[in-house]
């Protein structure tokens with residue numbers, strides 16, 4: 001049993017990971033300022049409501065809940081578009097605030113630091129599926145903030161001996177099989193929840209950005225990884241680092257891409273209703289294809305995606321959205 005601090009644990013991927021860590025027998029303390037997360041998602045766990053960039057708050061976590069064996073760091077801003085219009089806010093939260101947490105981790109001799117990175121560090125990669133040694137060439141402040149923190153982690157490890165893993169997620173999606181945790185971003189920018197809301201009539205339309213990409217059906221291809229598979233990857237990563245395994249950057253995806261049109265077809269299959277689509281022009285900075293080569297993480301940590309079949313992903317998300325709309329008094333579809 002390890003004692004773990006999970007920053008951003010009240011968010012989408014963090015809350016699923018907290019549950020997986022708890023089920024694996026670990027003791028979890030969540031540090032989240034609830035700027036985007038939901039206290040209800042960490043019901044039953046210790047939640048410290050505060051900012052990872054506030055050194056006093058972070059010290060209090062150690063004082064009242066330490067010693068901490070490992071940190072899993074999800075906290076940060078996630079919207080690529082906002083990172084372009086508000087780069088300083090992104091660097092402030094994703095880098096400066098993170099460095100406060102990192103400093104505490106070093107001072108308190110934490111033995112594992114697992115960080116939420118992203119496929120966005122690769123920018124517009126030339127090789128598919130993408131290996132970890134593909135060029136790091138992010139094309140927006142969001143991706144750059146993640147790539148920079150990865151570099152900082154390597155430097156901190158070299159200087160102070162902080163075992164770390166940066167998990168580069170591809171497209172996180174789906175909801176917990178129990179139906180009580182799911183994706184609840186505001187604003188929502190991800191395809192599957194938007195398509196489900198459009199199919200249910202809760203959004204007037206779904207904008208499909210770009211139909212002239214050099215892909216089989218002209219729409220972008222992405223690698224969709226179930227949030228439950230991501231959660232289990234974090235359990236393996238933190239346990240592996242604490243057990244002395246070597247870290248570094250790791251891709252997390254399935255190695256299989258689906259086009260936007262294929263995702264929309266799957267949504268229509270699951271919901272049983274059409275998705276009202278409006279074709280729009282490409283968005284800046286959307287590469288045609290992003291598919292992960294995750295073999296390095298599989299080899300090092302024995303991880304295999306188990307929930308990431310497309311229909312399983314969409315069925316779990318659909319169950320959760322219907323339940324949430326009901327709970328919010330919006331009526332189920």
Ligand SMILES: NC(=O)c1ccc[n+]([C@@H]2O[C@H](COP(=O)([O-])OP(=O)(O)OC[C@H]3O[C@@H](n4cnc5c(N)ncnc54)[C@H](O)[C@@H]3O)[C@@H](O)[C@H]2O)c1
Pocket residue numbers: 007008009010011012013014031032033034035036037038050051052053073074075076077078093097116117118119168169170171172173185
């Ligand atoms: N969702 C994806 O597809 C995806 C893909 C790649 C990487 N990531 C990364 O994974 C992480 C989690 O993503 P998510 O989709 O769960 O996002 P999310 O917004 O649901 O979760 C982030 C959490 O961090 C909290 N937070 C933000 N800034 C904070 C701060 N300064 N102090 C304390 N708490 C703070 C928010 O309240 C929220 O609960 C992020 O770092 C994101 O960049 C997500």
